[in-house]
Amino acid sequence: MSLELQHPAVAPQRLSHQFEQIDQQNEIYIVGMWTFLVTEIMFFGALFVALTVYRSVYPDAFEQAHTALNVWLGLTNTFILLTSSFTAAMAVRSKMLGERTRTLFFLAITIMCAFGFLCVKYVEYSAEFREHHFPGPNFHWEQPVTASAVQGDLSANSQVALGSPKISVNEFPANYQPQQLALHKRELFFSLYFVMTGLHGFHVIIGIFVLGTLWLLIYFRHPTVDDYMPVELAGLYWHFVDIVWIFLYPLVYLIGKQ
Amino acid sequence: MNFPIMPQTASNYAVSIDDIYFTLVALTVIFTGIVTLMLLVFAVRYRRGTKVSRKNPSTGNLYMELTWSIIPMLLGLWIYGWSAIPYSRIYGDPPANASEIFLIGKRWMWHFQHVNSGIRENNELHIPVGKAVKVTMISQDVIHGFYVPAFRLKRDCLPGRYNTVWFRPNKIGKYYLFCSEYCGTNHSEMGGYVYVMSPQDYAQWKSNGGSQTLKETETTTEIGHDLFEKYGCAQCHGAQDNVHGPSMNGLFGTTVTLANGQSATVDDNFLRTAIINPQAQRIAGWPAIMSGFPVGSGDGQISEENLLDLISYIKSLGNSQHAAPVVGNNSTSTVALKPLASKPAVNHSSSLATKGQSR
Amino acid sequence: MANTDNHNHDSGAGHHHVTPVSTYVATYVALLVLLVLTFAVSRVDLGPFNIIVALGISVVKTAMVVLIFMGVKYGTRLTWFWASIGFIWLVLLFLTLGDYVTRQWVHLPLGW
Amino acid sequence: MSSIPLNPGALGSDGRARARENYLNIKHTVSSWLLTADHKRIAVLYMISISVMFLFGGLAAAGIRIALVRPHDTFFSSETYNKLFSAHGIIMVFFFLVPSIPATLGNFLLPIMIGARDLAFPRLNLLSWYLFMFGAVLVMGAIMFGGIDTGWTFYEPYSSVYANTNVVAVIVGVFIAGFSSIATGINFLVTVHKMRAPGLTWFRLPLFVWAMYATSIIIVLGTPVVAITLLMVVLERVFGVCVFNPACGGDPILFEHLFWFYSHPAVYIMILPSMGIISEVIACFARKRIFGYEFVAFSSMAIALLGFLVWGHHMFVTGESMYSGMVFSLITFLIAVPSAIKVFNWSATLYKGNVWLTAPLVFAIGFILLFTIGGLTGLYLASLAVDVHLNMTYFVVAHFHYVMVGGAIFGYMAGLHFWWPKITGRMYPEGWAMLSAFILFIGFNLTFFPQFILGFDGMPRRYHFYPPEFQMWNILSTAGSSVLAVGMLIPAFYFLWSLKYGDIAPANPWGAKGLEWTIPSPPPSFNFETVPIVTEEAYAYEAIYAAELAGDYSHVEASIPYNQEYVEKPQSNISNEEHQ
Known part of the structure; x- marks a missing residue:
């Protein structure tokens, strides 16, 4: 087995039976992972197309609906994911150089960031559920009255939402009734919001599972992770999850003018 | 024993669409014939053991490749342009004097409303011959397809959005109306007839209040005014x-x-x-x-x-x-x-x- | 099993490129700056340019993550190919928008 | 797998032949099959699975044809009829046609054709079969216990709001099978890119490999889109989210856009591999290099790429923008060009060949004829105005059956016969194969040609009841389908028969070129003892052609009778391609 590597400190690798050379094997893994990521791009891409179409058809409804989202929590989550992407890249680098402790350290931070992301997401989701923003028969929408509602005053908002519809019938002519159904284009926004962020969150959970497994394997010095390739591939996946969020944040949280 | 070859032709589109169709049939026959002939003749003539000249067998020729790329392409572009014209008429704006009909599709029936006379009918449509008709359609539930083969006319009837189509019937008769988009259990029974009538018959039909089942005399506009x-x-x-x-x-x-x-x-x-x-x-x-x-x-x-x-x-x-x-x-x-x-x-x-x- | 050990060094050796820590840190800082910029721009009303600027920044951020964090910059031509084809193909999917844009045009006078 | 000896074809030390180890007899346990990472065994597993699915799909089709004998059928209720055609479509499209050639012949041959020991990711390949089986079992269960009545297109909002059948289970099954298909696609792409034998440049690749490559690109780029679209239907049904439902402003046409973004290219997933097979078969039995190799190769890629730009031609009448329809129609006409190039190049290959009329070649000629008709009738549907009349009628049904049955299945049959000796080590009975080819061709045309006329007459598809004047054409079609069924059953019987009683196949029964014919039949577990080095282009039949014209047929290895002891013969034509 020939190992002629550019970097003197790079850890040794093993060759599978179907390959001839270690370089070939490495490139195959990387290209294979990228091909998988291409399918993921198309997977999320279809949702982005749906978002773009509906946003262009119902610009105002989307602009109104998105005010219910908490921009600051979204910003926090973007920050968390960018950080985790950085630490994931560092973990791959450390693993490539055979620095076990540093690898474990950076992987741990990446995993913690992923958990942090999910915690923030949990806070956001529970607020949306409290306000009946989840699409379906219980969907309910109220136009935020003040700018403070936009700023994430969750406790105040939730109390209002739990009560009866704020707009009472007697403020309108007798034959003119407020209709929740008329506001359903916002349900469309929230459907896309939940599907897209939910699917992204699902990818984060898979990422935690993969990175956590790697962490354990490296911790217990399992032979399958002598090679840096598993960490490299998990890193590629994790960066992809980050990229999806890089687009989700401006397109879902920052619609139109604030 | 009844082997019908083509449907009746009863609208302004029928003939122009049939022209394109039969041109395509001719092209299909010609090209399939060429390919069949080539395959069979070559396979038999050059089969193993035959004493025929096999001098200079060729494995590629740029000019031949160009020939059989460019000729089909030009033919295709010709057909494309030809068929785009009736298409843009069918789904384009109708003539200004077109009489308007509202069509509501629901599982599993068609409900028509004649805008100017207020007559309503189910699964039947009565129209005078020679007069342009614009149909504005919407579905109450799933996607249906408004299809009259004799008019060579089809338009999907969508929930939540109006689709329009217009045509000018030019032959008196009774024609099938089908639902062309699968809509559930009784999809194949969602249909009826379009009656193209002479102006006199139509006038009489109209003065009788239309179909016997659904007598409405108020026009849609009048109803609309009340609703307003x-x-x-x-x-x-x-x-x-x-x-x-x-x-x-x-x-x-x-x-x-x-x-x-x-x-x-x-x-x-x-x-x-x-x-x-x-x-x-x-x-x-x-x-x-x-x-x-x-x-x-x-x-x-x-x-x-x-x-x-x-x-x-x-x-x-x-x-x-x-x-x-x-x-x-x-x-x-x-x-x-x-x-x-x-x-x-x-x-x-x-x-x-x-x-x-x-x- | 690797019986052909006279293999070409150029082909796959690039994967062993070890990026300096300083590059990663610089990229990280740049990403954070762009994040703040995204947020700041969204607070200014630029009309239709809000979305264009936001998408532009996202594309730049993505490019940085793909090229540096994911190491495509040092990858082989094949890696470049597969890393770009997904994004290119996504553009085809967005041709769907053509339908929505032109649906309004049905009332254009066509001359008959 | 590393315990398997790498030199399985060797003779015993006494020079006498012993039972040669191959991928079939190396281990006999059930687990050695179910946990195999060998691409050839996985191909066989796939072959069995899709044959079973084809049987189910065929039974559903028989039900449809029985119902359509009478204009007002009383044999089935309309619910049952709707479930029958839905089951037929879903099974045939997602569980037979899409995996048919890539997952069986492609899986078996692709690594061998490029001189590799296995696919790049053998365990992913096995996972792909398990995903397929899981999806298939789920879908079959859902169809058996309740069924689904949405049609294979799952159009919104019928599928999300109005259907009260097992939509969720079926869609989840299709979704999972989609990932099986994606896994295969990724595997093929990486394998073709990185695992070709030394000397095997892109323009020396067999055209089957080109076709598989083009197919894989479509799978990888298209399948995720339909997966997420169908997932959204499930979410609409289960959680009440609202993406395509018009009740909250959703657009059912957007569903159609996203659905056809995959499902139109999916047609090319079904037909491109067949085209690859036809190229192999025609070149082999004409004893000639394929006419215009580069054009055939690039036309595969052109079809794959252009195939992604035409999805809107399914929606001319739905309320898609008129201008959008015009663009999609134009590109659809352009895609006819690469198809025409292929057909003419195949025909030209036969010219001045030394044509050996075997069953694979007869199937291949049948393919070209039927595909020509299928392709040309596609132009009727691409013509905007004509499509307004023909869309959603039996014309469409006839057209895509000409492409998918006449195309994909005839191609699959050609390939199956061509490589059957390689896969099983046994020859199929030639006479029966010829007979079944002719029966299939006649039965097929009798079944589907009347449907063109029915379509032009205006009979809509998916109709249980129809106007009585259409009855005679339908009776003709049903009669044809029974002939077709006989034509499908004959191969099923003789293939099974040949497994035990067929003549033992030599390494290269056809005198064909290509790396797969340089190794024994059936191939050893690791395909090649040493990595082959390729020094010539694909289909270098010149020497064989010259020899045959001179009356020398010695390169065609005679079948070895069943009772003779198998002795491996020295293979003269290997030495040209392999330099150790």
């Missing part, structure tokens, strides 16, 4: 009350600027959305005080049928192009407004401006 009052539309959209909402007079067919800066043409689909979900495309300059009327049969809801009636009424208010100055609060609307004298302004809605939803 019933739903309280007139309170804000009446003749002169341009404070809370744009007047409907002369609105149809104009181009308006929306609150989000885009411009839109006021057509059937625009009005439909405006009634169901006004905030989705509010005309610039008007307060966001109107709550929509969702489609349904409950309180405060409006049926697909009534929606069409309302739209028919609003259309009847004309699409005047007078460049009257825009009345209203700092409106950027380009709507031409024509005062309608007879309708009294409803004034108890003034409280709406202050109490309505704010954006």
